[in-house]
Amino acid sequence: MFKRPFSGPDIKRLILGMAYTTFNRNEFDTFAQPMFFGEHVNVARYDQQKHKIFESLIEKQLSFFWRPEEVDLTSDRKDFVDLPDHEKHIFISNFKYQTLLDSVQGRSPNVALLPVVSLPELETWIETWSFSETIHSRSYTHIVRNIVPNPAAIFDDITKNEYITRRAESVTKYYDSFIFLCNYYIQLGEGTHTVNGETIEVSLHELKRRMYVMMVSVNVLEAIRFYVSFACSFAFAERAKMEGNAKIIKMIARDEALHLTGTQHILQIMARGKDDPEFAIIAQECRQDVIDIFTEAAEQEKEWAAYLFKDGSMIGLNKDILCQYVEFITNQRIGALGFDPIFATKNNPLPWINAWLNSDNVQVAPQEAEISSYLVGAIDSEVDTNDFGDFDL
Protein backbone atom coordinates (compact mmCIF):
# COMPACT_ATOMS: atom_id res chain seq x y z
CA MET A 1 0.00 0.00 0.00
CA PHE A 2 1.17 3.50 -0.81
CA LYS A 3 2.28 5.42 2.23
CA ARG A 4 2.45 9.19 2.22
CA PRO A 5 5.90 10.09 3.46
CA PHE A 6 4.76 13.38 4.98
CA SER A 7 1.56 12.50 6.73
CA GLY A 8 2.44 14.56 9.80
CA PRO A 9 5.33 16.21 11.55
CA ASP A 10 5.88 13.30 13.96
CA ILE A 11 5.95 10.67 11.26
CA LYS A 12 8.25 12.85 9.20
CA ARG A 13 10.71 13.08 12.03
CA LEU A 14 10.41 9.39 12.83
CA ILE A 15 11.01 8.21 9.30
CA LEU A 16 13.30 10.82 7.93
CA GLY A 17 15.03 12.33 10.90
CA MET A 18 15.36 16.02 10.28
CA ALA A 19 14.79 15.76 6.51
CA TYR A 20 14.86 19.09 4.84
CA THR A 21 11.58 20.50 3.68
CA THR A 22 11.33 23.58 1.52
CA PHE A 23 8.24 24.77 3.35
CA ASN A 24 7.91 23.67 6.92
CA ARG A 25 4.26 23.08 7.78
CA ASN A 26 4.77 22.89 11.52
CA GLU A 27 3.46 25.67 13.67
CA PHE A 28 6.11 27.11 15.93
CA ASP A 29 7.16 30.25 17.72
CA THR A 30 9.75 32.10 15.61
CA PHE A 31 11.20 33.84 18.64
CA ALA A 32 11.92 30.52 20.30
CA GLN A 33 14.01 29.37 17.35
CA PRO A 34 17.81 29.52 17.41
CA MET A 35 19.75 30.78 14.38
CA PHE A 36 20.58 27.26 13.24
CA PHE A 37 19.34 23.70 13.86
CA GLY A 38 15.86 24.70 14.99
CA GLU A 39 12.70 24.36 12.92
CA HIS A 40 13.17 24.67 9.19
CA VAL A 41 11.98 28.01 7.88
CA ASN A 42 8.64 28.37 6.18
CA VAL A 43 7.17 31.79 5.41
CA ALA A 44 9.83 34.26 4.30
CA ARG A 45 8.45 37.01 6.45
CA TYR A 46 10.29 39.92 7.95
CA ASP A 47 7.61 41.52 10.07
CA GLN A 48 8.85 39.69 13.14
CA GLN A 49 12.56 39.39 13.62
CA LYS A 50 14.51 37.71 16.31
CA HIS A 51 17.80 39.35 15.35
CA LYS A 52 17.02 42.55 13.53
CA ILE A 53 20.70 43.14 12.72
CA PHE A 54 20.37 40.72 9.80
CA GLU A 55 17.56 42.76 8.31
CA SER A 56 19.75 45.89 8.63
CA LEU A 57 22.60 44.05 6.93
CA ILE A 58 20.33 42.99 4.06
CA GLU A 59 19.14 46.54 3.53
CA LYS A 60 22.66 47.89 3.62
CA GLN A 61 23.90 45.24 1.21
CA LEU A 62 21.08 45.99 -1.21
CA SER A 63 21.87 49.70 -1.08
CA PHE A 64 25.45 48.82 -2.06
CA PHE A 65 24.38 47.14 -5.28
CA TRP A 66 26.86 47.77 -8.09
CA ARG A 67 27.85 46.23 -11.39
CA PRO A 68 31.41 45.69 -12.59
CA GLU A 69 30.55 47.08 -16.04
CA GLU A 70 30.10 50.51 -14.44
CA VAL A 71 33.85 50.75 -14.09
CA ASP A 72 35.93 51.66 -17.10
CA LEU A 73 39.10 49.60 -17.33
CA THR A 74 40.60 50.86 -20.59
CA SER A 75 43.54 52.55 -18.89
CA ASP A 76 44.27 49.38 -16.93
CA ARG A 77 45.12 47.45 -20.08
CA LYS A 78 47.83 49.95 -20.95
CA ASP A 79 49.07 50.05 -17.36
CA PHE A 80 49.27 46.27 -17.24
CA VAL A 81 51.30 46.00 -20.44
CA ASP A 82 53.75 48.55 -19.08
CA LEU A 83 54.26 46.78 -15.73
CA PRO A 84 57.63 45.06 -15.24
CA ASP A 85 57.46 41.26 -15.14
CA HIS A 86 57.75 40.84 -11.39
CA GLU A 87 54.89 43.30 -10.87
CA LYS A 88 52.79 41.43 -13.43
CA HIS A 89 53.42 38.33 -11.31
CA ILE A 90 52.27 40.19 -8.19
CA PHE A 91 49.16 41.50 -9.87
CA ILE A 92 48.13 38.25 -11.55
CA SER A 93 48.83 36.04 -8.51
CA ASN A 94 46.92 38.41 -6.29
CA PHE A 95 44.09 38.43 -8.80
CA LYS A 96 43.95 34.63 -8.89
CA TYR A 97 43.81 34.52 -5.13
CA GLN A 98 40.92 36.98 -5.01
CA THR A 99 39.10 34.93 -7.64
CA LEU A 100 39.56 31.79 -5.56
CA LEU A 101 38.26 33.43 -2.39
CA ASP A 102 35.14 34.80 -4.06
CA SER A 103 34.47 31.54 -5.89
CA VAL A 104 34.35 29.84 -2.51
CA GLN A 105 32.28 32.54 -0.88
CA GLY A 106 29.82 32.77 -3.75
CA ARG A 107 28.47 29.31 -3.02
CA SER A 108 29.63 27.99 0.34
CA PRO A 109 27.45 30.01 2.72
CA ASN A 110 24.40 28.88 0.75
CA VAL A 111 25.39 25.23 0.56
CA ALA A 112 26.54 24.98 4.15
CA LEU A 113 24.14 27.17 6.07
CA LEU A 114 20.81 27.25 4.27
CA PRO A 115 19.83 23.63 5.01
CA VAL A 116 20.01 24.22 8.76
CA VAL A 117 18.99 27.87 9.14
CA SER A 118 15.92 28.56 11.26
CA LEU A 119 15.27 32.29 10.99
CA PRO A 120 13.91 33.87 7.80
CA GLU A 121 15.89 37.11 8.15
CA LEU A 122 19.11 35.16 8.63
CA GLU A 123 18.26 32.92 5.67
CA THR A 124 17.79 35.97 3.45
CA TRP A 125 20.97 37.56 4.76
CA ILE A 126 22.94 34.44 3.81
CA GLU A 127 21.45 34.51 0.31
CA THR A 128 22.10 38.24 -0.09
CA TRP A 129 25.62 37.79 1.19
CA SER A 130 26.40 34.97 -1.25
CA PHE A 131 24.79 36.83 -4.11
CA SER A 132 27.02 39.85 -3.63
CA GLU A 133 30.02 37.52 -3.75
CA THR A 134 28.88 36.33 -7.16
CA ILE A 135 29.01 39.95 -8.33
CA HIS A 136 32.61 40.00 -7.16
CA SER A 137 33.35 36.89 -9.19
CA ARG A 138 31.75 38.46 -12.24
CA SER A 139 33.86 41.55 -11.76
CA TYR A 140 37.04 39.43 -11.89
CA THR A 141 36.04 38.18 -15.31
CA HIS A 142 35.39 41.78 -16.31
CA ILE A 143 38.86 42.80 -15.11
CA VAL A 144 40.72 39.92 -16.71
CA ARG A 145 38.92 40.35 -20.04
CA ASN A 146 40.09 43.92 -20.08
CA ILE A 147 43.72 43.42 -19.27
CA VAL A 148 44.79 40.25 -21.08
CA PRO A 149 43.90 38.83 -24.50
CA ASN A 150 43.34 35.29 -23.16
CA PRO A 151 41.48 35.15 -19.81
CA ALA A 152 41.40 31.34 -19.84
CA ALA A 153 45.14 31.14 -19.20
CA ILE A 154 44.68 32.94 -15.90
CA PHE A 155 41.52 31.19 -14.75
CA ASP A 156 42.78 27.72 -15.70
CA ASP A 157 45.88 28.19 -13.61
CA ILE A 158 43.85 28.71 -10.42
CA THR A 159 43.23 24.97 -10.12
CA LYS A 160 46.76 24.03 -11.24
CA ASN A 161 49.10 26.47 -9.52
CA GLU A 162 50.35 24.74 -6.36
CA TYR A 163 50.52 27.97 -4.33
CA ILE A 164 46.89 28.72 -5.11
CA THR A 165 45.61 25.18 -4.56
CA ARG A 166 47.39 24.96 -1.22
CA ARG A 167 45.47 28.05 -0.16
CA ALA A 168 42.23 26.67 -1.58
CA GLU A 169 42.55 23.70 0.75
CA SER A 170 42.92 25.78 3.88
CA VAL A 171 40.08 28.05 2.83
CA THR A 172 37.62 25.22 2.15
CA LYS A 173 38.46 22.44 4.60
CA TYR A 174 36.22 23.76 7.39
CA TYR A 175 33.33 24.29 5.02
CA ASP A 176 33.73 20.82 3.56
CA SER A 177 34.01 19.08 6.90
CA PHE A 178 30.81 20.74 8.12
CA ILE A 179 28.90 20.03 4.90
CA PHE A 180 30.01 16.37 4.97
CA LEU A 181 28.56 15.76 8.42
CA CYS A 182 25.56 18.01 7.91
CA ASN A 183 24.40 16.03 4.87
CA TYR A 184 24.24 12.88 6.99
CA TYR A 185 22.48 14.77 9.76
CA ILE A 186 19.80 16.06 7.39
CA GLN A 187 19.18 12.64 5.90
CA LEU A 188 19.64 10.35 8.88
CA GLY A 189 19.48 12.51 11.96
CA GLU A 190 21.61 11.99 15.04
CA GLY A 191 23.08 8.61 15.93
CA THR A 192 25.50 6.04 14.60
CA HIS A 193 24.75 5.05 11.04
CA THR A 194 26.23 2.55 8.64
CA VAL A 195 26.39 3.95 5.13
CA ASN A 196 27.93 1.77 2.40
CA GLY A 197 29.67 -0.25 5.06
CA GLU A 198 31.15 2.79 6.73
CA THR A 199 30.22 3.83 10.23
CA ILE A 200 29.21 7.46 10.52
CA GLU A 201 28.77 9.05 13.91
CA VAL A 202 26.43 12.03 13.78
CA SER A 203 26.03 14.11 16.90
CA LEU A 204 24.51 17.54 17.06
CA HIS A 205 27.25 18.71 19.38
CA GLU A 206 29.97 17.78 16.90
CA LEU A 207 27.96 19.37 14.10
CA LYS A 208 27.63 22.61 16.04
CA ARG A 209 31.32 22.52 16.85
CA ARG A 210 32.16 22.18 13.17
CA MET A 211 29.79 25.01 12.35
CA TYR A 212 31.38 27.33 14.92
CA VAL A 213 34.88 26.57 13.67
CA MET A 214 33.66 27.04 10.10
CA MET A 215 32.22 30.46 10.93
CA VAL A 216 35.56 31.42 12.47
CA SER A 217 37.36 30.36 9.31
CA VAL A 218 34.87 32.35 7.20
CA ASN A 219 35.60 35.30 9.44
CA VAL A 220 39.31 34.81 8.84
CA LEU A 221 38.71 34.60 5.11
CA GLU A 222 36.76 37.83 5.01
CA ALA A 223 38.70 39.70 7.65
CA ILE A 224 42.31 38.79 6.95
CA ARG A 225 42.78 36.95 3.67
CA PHE A 226 40.75 39.40 1.62
CA TYR A 227 42.45 42.40 3.17
CA VAL A 228 45.90 41.12 2.29
CA SER A 229 44.84 40.94 -1.34
CA PHE A 230 43.19 44.37 -1.12
CA ALA A 231 46.47 45.83 0.13
CA CYS A 232 48.22 44.61 -3.04
CA SER A 233 45.55 46.00 -5.34
CA PHE A 234 45.62 49.37 -3.64
CA ALA A 235 49.41 49.48 -3.63
CA PHE A 236 49.26 49.54 -7.43
CA ALA A 237 46.65 52.27 -7.43
CA GLU A 238 48.66 54.28 -4.92
CA ARG A 239 51.20 54.64 -7.75
CA ALA A 240 48.41 55.51 -10.22
CA LYS A 241 48.60 52.07 -11.86
CA MET A 242 45.63 49.75 -12.44
CA GLU A 243 43.22 52.30 -11.03
CA GLY A 244 40.10 50.82 -12.59
CA ASN A 245 40.93 47.55 -10.87
CA ALA A 246 41.39 49.37 -7.56
CA LYS A 247 38.02 50.99 -8.00
CA ILE A 248 36.35 47.60 -8.36
CA ILE A 249 38.30 46.35 -5.35
CA LYS A 250 37.01 49.32 -3.38
CA MET A 251 33.47 48.17 -4.06
CA ILE A 252 34.41 44.64 -3.10
CA ALA A 253 36.07 45.89 0.08
CA ARG A 254 32.94 47.78 1.02
CA ASP A 255 30.85 44.61 0.61
CA GLU A 256 33.39 42.51 2.49
CA ALA A 257 33.35 44.92 5.43
CA LEU A 258 29.63 44.32 5.68
CA HIS A 259 29.94 40.54 5.37
CA LEU A 260 32.57 40.64 8.06
CA THR A 261 30.15 42.44 10.34
CA GLY A 262 27.61 39.74 9.56
CA THR A 263 29.90 36.87 10.53
CA GLN A 264 31.05 38.72 13.64
CA HIS A 265 27.45 39.09 14.72
CA ILE A 266 26.73 35.40 14.09
CA LEU A 267 29.83 34.41 16.05
CA GLN A 268 29.02 36.73 18.93
CA ILE A 269 25.40 35.62 19.13
CA MET A 270 26.69 32.03 19.22
CA ALA A 271 29.41 32.74 21.78
CA ARG A 272 26.99 34.45 24.13
CA GLY A 273 24.56 31.57 23.89
CA LYS A 274 21.87 34.14 23.20
CA ASP A 275 19.64 31.75 21.35
CA ASP A 276 21.33 28.37 21.70
CA PRO A 277 23.13 27.79 25.02
CA GLU A 278 25.01 24.82 23.54
CA PHE A 279 26.89 27.18 21.22
CA ALA A 280 28.13 29.16 24.23
CA ILE A 281 29.65 25.95 25.62
CA ILE A 282 31.14 25.14 22.23
CA ALA A 283 32.58 28.64 21.90
CA GLN A 284 34.31 28.10 25.26
CA GLU A 285 35.63 24.70 24.18
CA CYS A 286 36.89 26.11 20.89
CA ARG A 287 38.78 29.13 22.18
CA GLN A 288 42.12 27.54 21.38
CA ASP A 289 40.87 26.45 17.95
CA VAL A 290 39.99 30.07 17.19
CA ILE A 291 43.47 31.26 18.11
CA ASP A 292 44.98 28.43 16.06
CA ILE A 293 42.87 29.24 13.00
CA PHE A 294 43.84 32.91 13.15
CA THR A 295 47.52 32.12 13.72
CA GLU A 296 47.58 29.54 10.94
CA ALA A 297 45.90 31.94 8.52
CA ALA A 298 48.37 34.70 9.38
CA GLU A 299 51.28 32.33 8.77
CA GLN A 300 49.80 31.26 5.44
CA GLU A 301 49.32 34.87 4.40
CA LYS A 302 52.95 35.56 5.22
CA GLU A 303 54.04 32.60 3.09
CA TRP A 304 51.86 33.98 0.35
CA ALA A 305 53.55 37.38 0.69
CA ALA A 306 56.90 35.65 0.18
CA TYR A 307 55.58 34.01 -3.00
CA LEU A 308 54.15 37.30 -4.29
CA PHE A 309 57.40 39.18 -3.90
CA LYS A 310 59.71 36.30 -4.86
CA ASP A 311 60.99 38.10 -7.97
CA GLY A 312 61.17 41.54 -6.44
CA SER A 313 59.19 44.13 -4.50
CA MET A 314 57.16 46.98 -5.81
CA ILE A 315 57.33 50.61 -4.79
CA GLY A 316 55.39 51.07 -1.59
CA LEU A 317 54.96 47.40 -0.77
CA ASN A 318 57.33 44.55 -0.02
CA LYS A 319 57.25 41.26 1.80
CA ASP A 320 58.10 42.71 5.21
CA ILE A 321 55.51 45.47 5.07
CA LEU A 322 52.82 43.07 3.91
CA CYS A 323 53.73 40.64 6.71
CA GLN A 324 53.43 43.45 9.25
CA TYR A 325 50.06 44.31 7.79
CA VAL A 326 48.98 40.67 8.18
CA GLU A 327 49.96 40.81 11.84
CA PHE A 328 48.22 44.13 12.38
CA ILE A 329 44.98 43.04 10.73
CA THR A 330 45.03 39.67 12.53
CA ASN A 331 45.29 41.45 15.87
CA GLN A 332 42.44 43.76 14.93
CA ARG A 333 40.11 40.99 13.85
CA ILE A 334 40.73 38.60 16.68
CA GLY A 335 40.27 41.55 19.03
CA ALA A 336 36.82 42.10 17.56
CA LEU A 337 35.88 38.58 18.68
CA GLY A 338 37.03 39.30 22.21
CA PHE A 339 40.46 37.65 22.12
CA ASP A 340 43.87 39.05 23.02
CA PRO A 341 46.17 40.13 20.19
CA ILE A 342 48.42 37.39 18.81
CA PHE A 343 51.27 39.51 17.47
CA ALA A 344 53.27 42.42 18.83
CA THR A 345 52.54 44.74 15.88
CA LYS A 346 50.43 47.64 17.11
CA ASN A 347 50.44 50.19 14.30
CA ASN A 348 49.11 49.96 10.80
CA PRO A 349 52.16 49.75 8.52
CA LEU A 350 50.00 50.82 5.55
CA PRO A 351 48.16 53.88 6.86
CA TRP A 352 47.16 54.97 3.35
CA ILE A 353 45.02 51.88 2.98
CA ASN A 354 42.27 53.42 5.14
CA ALA A 355 41.61 56.05 2.51
CA TRP A 356 41.33 53.37 -0.18
CA LEU A 357 39.13 51.15 1.89
CA ASN A 358 36.76 54.01 2.55
CA SER A 359 34.36 53.77 -0.35
CA ASP A 360 32.89 57.23 0.07
CA ASN A 361 35.73 58.97 -1.68
CA VAL A 362 35.41 57.24 -5.02
CA GLN A 363 33.15 58.28 -7.83
CA VAL A 364 30.82 55.52 -8.91
CA ALA A 365 28.90 57.03 -11.76
CA PRO A 366 28.31 60.76 -12.22
CA GLN A 367 24.71 60.52 -11.09
CA GLU A 368 25.74 58.57 -8.05
CA ALA A 369 28.77 60.64 -7.20
CA GLU A 370 27.13 62.27 -4.26
CA ILE A 371 26.76 59.21 -2.12
CA SER A 372 28.09 55.72 -2.58
CA SER A 373 25.22 53.92 -0.97
CA TYR A 374 22.70 55.18 -3.46
CA LEU A 375 19.63 54.51 -1.39
CA VAL A 376 16.64 55.41 -3.50
CA GLY A 377 13.75 56.85 -1.56
CA ALA A 378 15.38 56.26 1.78
CA ILE A 379 14.43 59.40 3.59
CA ASP A 380 14.11 59.36 7.32
CA SER A 381 11.19 61.72 7.66
CA GLU A 382 9.97 60.46 10.98
CA VAL A 383 9.70 63.12 13.68
CA ASP A 384 8.70 61.98 17.11
CA THR A 385 7.88 64.07 20.13
CA ASN A 386 10.88 62.44 21.80
CA ASP A 387 13.09 64.25 19.28
CA PHE A 388 12.31 67.46 21.13
CA GLY A 389 12.70 65.89 24.53
CA ASP A 390 15.86 67.71 25.57
CA PHE A 391 14.90 70.96 23.92
CA ASP A 392 14.26 73.89 26.25
CA LEU A 393 13.30 77.47 25.49
Next chain:
Amino acid sequence: MPSPRKAPRLGRRRWGKAKTFHSTAQTELDLPEGQGSSSQIELDLLLPPILVKRSADEPAPIQGELLLPEFQGETPEPTPQIEFEGMQKPIFDIILEDGRQARFQHAHTLLESLESQDIEVHYQCREGYCGSCRTQLLEGDVHYLEEPMAWIDDDEILPCCCIPKSALRIKLQ
Protein backbone atom coordinates in the same frame (compact mmCIF):
# COMPACT_ATOMS: atom_id res chain seq x y z
CA MET B 1 23.35 77.67 -17.77
CA PRO B 2 24.44 75.32 -15.06
CA SER B 3 21.97 74.68 -12.34
CA PRO B 4 22.72 76.30 -8.98
CA ARG B 5 24.27 74.06 -6.43
CA LYS B 6 22.14 72.49 -3.79
CA ALA B 7 22.67 73.78 -0.32
CA PRO B 8 24.45 71.22 1.82
CA ARG B 9 22.23 69.55 4.32
CA LEU B 10 23.44 70.98 7.57
CA GLY B 11 23.76 68.74 10.52
CA ARG B 12 23.93 65.57 8.47
CA ARG B 13 26.90 66.57 6.38
CA ARG B 14 29.53 63.95 6.53
CA TRP B 15 33.11 63.52 5.66
CA GLY B 16 32.49 61.77 2.35
CA LYS B 17 30.13 64.42 1.07
CA ALA B 18 32.90 66.89 0.48
CA LYS B 19 33.79 65.34 -2.86
CA THR B 20 30.63 66.74 -4.39
CA PHE B 21 32.13 70.16 -4.14
CA HIS B 22 35.17 69.13 -6.08
CA SER B 23 33.16 67.98 -9.01
CA THR B 24 30.72 70.85 -9.04
CA ALA B 25 33.06 73.70 -8.13
CA GLN B 26 33.04 74.65 -11.77
CA THR B 27 29.45 75.86 -11.59
CA GLU B 28 30.00 79.07 -9.81
CA LEU B 29 32.89 80.08 -12.04
CA ASP B 30 30.53 79.92 -14.99
CA LEU B 31 28.00 82.25 -13.44
CA PRO B 32 27.35 85.33 -15.56
CA GLU B 33 28.75 88.60 -14.25
CA GLY B 34 26.47 90.78 -12.22
CA GLN B 35 24.62 87.76 -10.90
CA GLY B 36 27.91 86.39 -9.72
CA SER B 37 28.53 88.75 -6.87
CA SER B 38 25.23 88.29 -5.05
CA SER B 39 24.98 84.55 -5.47
CA GLN B 40 28.68 84.24 -4.69
CA ILE B 41 28.12 85.62 -1.23
CA GLU B 42 25.14 83.40 -0.73
CA LEU B 43 27.05 80.35 -1.82
CA ASP B 44 30.02 81.20 0.36
CA LEU B 45 27.74 81.27 3.33
CA LEU B 46 26.38 77.88 2.49
CA LEU B 47 29.73 76.33 1.76
CA PRO B 48 31.78 74.97 4.56
CA PRO B 49 35.01 76.95 4.52
CA ILE B 50 37.28 73.95 4.57
CA LEU B 51 36.83 72.86 1.01
CA VAL B 52 39.36 73.66 -1.66
CA LYS B 53 37.72 74.78 -4.86
CA ARG B 54 39.06 73.49 -8.12
CA SER B 55 40.28 76.22 -10.44
CA ALA B 56 39.14 76.40 -14.07
CA ASP B 57 42.39 75.13 -15.60
CA GLU B 58 42.78 72.25 -13.19
CA PRO B 59 41.70 68.97 -14.85
CA ALA B 60 38.52 67.32 -13.68
CA PRO B 61 39.05 64.42 -11.26
CA ILE B 62 39.63 61.22 -13.14
CA GLN B 63 37.77 58.04 -12.45
CA GLY B 64 39.10 56.16 -9.50
CA GLU B 65 41.08 59.07 -8.18
CA LEU B 66 41.02 59.54 -4.46
CA LEU B 67 39.09 62.67 -3.70
CA LEU B 68 40.21 63.27 -0.20
CA PRO B 69 38.83 66.55 1.02
CA GLU B 70 41.11 68.71 3.07
CA PHE B 71 38.75 68.34 5.91
CA GLN B 72 39.25 69.90 9.28
CA GLY B 73 36.52 68.48 11.47
CA GLU B 74 36.78 71.04 14.22
CA THR B 75 36.32 74.11 12.02
CA PRO B 76 33.37 76.12 13.33
CA GLU B 77 30.22 76.06 11.21
CA PRO B 78 29.66 79.15 9.08
CA THR B 79 26.09 79.25 10.35
CA PRO B 80 26.34 78.11 13.94
CA GLN B 81 23.46 76.97 16.06
CA ILE B 82 21.54 79.76 17.77
CA GLU B 83 22.59 80.05 21.38
CA PHE B 84 20.04 79.99 24.13
CA GLU B 85 20.58 81.26 27.57
CA GLY B 86 20.85 78.52 30.11
CA MET B 87 21.55 75.92 27.46
CA GLN B 88 24.99 74.46 27.61
CA LYS B 89 27.06 74.30 24.46
CA PRO B 90 28.00 70.74 23.69
CA ILE B 91 31.74 71.10 24.24
CA PHE B 92 33.40 68.14 25.90
CA ASP B 93 36.92 67.13 26.76
CA ILE B 94 38.14 63.78 25.54
CA ILE B 95 40.95 62.15 27.45
CA LEU B 96 42.77 59.23 25.93
CA GLU B 97 44.11 56.46 28.09
CA ASP B 98 47.66 57.17 26.85
CA GLY B 99 47.48 60.75 28.15
CA ARG B 100 46.63 62.59 24.94
CA GLN B 101 43.76 65.05 25.09
CA ALA B 102 41.29 66.50 22.67
CA ARG B 103 38.21 68.64 22.77
CA PHE B 104 34.99 67.99 20.94
CA GLN B 105 33.19 71.17 19.92
CA HIS B 106 32.38 71.64 16.26
CA ALA B 107 32.90 68.31 14.56
CA HIS B 108 30.07 66.16 13.27
CA THR B 109 31.35 62.95 14.75
CA LEU B 110 33.80 61.96 17.43
CA LEU B 111 36.04 60.42 14.76
CA GLU B 112 36.27 63.69 12.80
CA SER B 113 37.03 65.55 15.98
CA LEU B 114 39.86 63.20 16.96
CA GLU B 115 41.34 63.20 13.46
CA SER B 116 41.37 66.98 13.27
CA GLN B 117 43.31 67.04 16.53
CA ASP B 118 45.97 64.70 15.13
CA ILE B 119 44.79 61.59 16.88
CA GLU B 120 44.91 58.76 14.36
CA VAL B 121 42.02 56.35 14.54
CA HIS B 122 41.76 53.30 12.31
CA TYR B 123 38.78 53.65 10.00
CA GLN B 124 37.13 52.23 6.93
CA CYS B 125 33.44 52.84 6.29
CA ARG B 126 32.92 55.88 8.54
CA GLU B 127 29.25 55.08 8.87
CA GLY B 128 29.10 52.40 11.49
CA TYR B 129 28.99 49.10 9.61
CA CYS B 130 32.62 47.98 9.44
CA GLY B 131 33.68 48.36 13.06
CA SER B 132 37.25 49.42 12.23
CA CYS B 133 37.17 52.40 14.59
CA ARG B 134 35.94 50.33 17.58
CA THR B 135 37.11 52.12 20.70
CA GLN B 136 36.82 51.31 24.36
CA LEU B 137 34.79 53.78 26.37
CA LEU B 138 36.15 54.02 29.90
CA GLU B 139 34.10 56.93 31.16
CA GLY B 140 31.31 59.08 29.81
CA ASP B 141 28.40 58.69 27.50
CA VAL B 142 27.88 59.06 23.77
CA HIS B 143 24.93 59.65 21.48
CA TYR B 144 24.70 57.77 18.18
CA LEU B 145 23.75 59.79 15.13
CA GLU B 146 22.88 56.57 13.38
CA GLU B 147 22.56 53.14 14.82
CA PRO B 148 25.87 51.31 14.65
CA MET B 149 25.65 48.06 12.72
CA ALA B 150 29.07 46.64 13.48
CA TRP B 151 29.30 44.36 16.46
CA ILE B 152 30.61 46.19 19.53
CA ASP B 153 30.90 45.11 23.11
CA ASP B 154 28.93 46.86 25.85
CA ASP B 155 31.88 49.03 26.84
CA GLU B 156 32.83 49.93 23.29
CA ILE B 157 31.80 52.74 20.95
CA LEU B 158 32.12 53.50 17.25
CA PRO B 159 33.53 57.05 17.03
CA CYS B 160 32.57 57.32 13.33
CA CYS B 161 28.89 57.66 14.07
CA CYS B 162 28.63 59.11 17.57
CA ILE B 163 29.08 62.38 19.43
CA PRO B 164 29.88 62.77 23.13
CA LYS B 165 27.12 63.49 25.63
CA SER B 166 29.61 64.13 28.41
CA ALA B 167 33.35 64.34 28.91
CA LEU B 168 34.90 61.08 27.75
CA ARG B 169 37.78 58.86 28.68
CA ILE B 170 38.56 56.44 25.88
CA LYS B 171 41.13 53.85 24.96
CA LEU B 172 42.00 53.45 21.30
CA GLN B 173 42.72 49.96 20.00
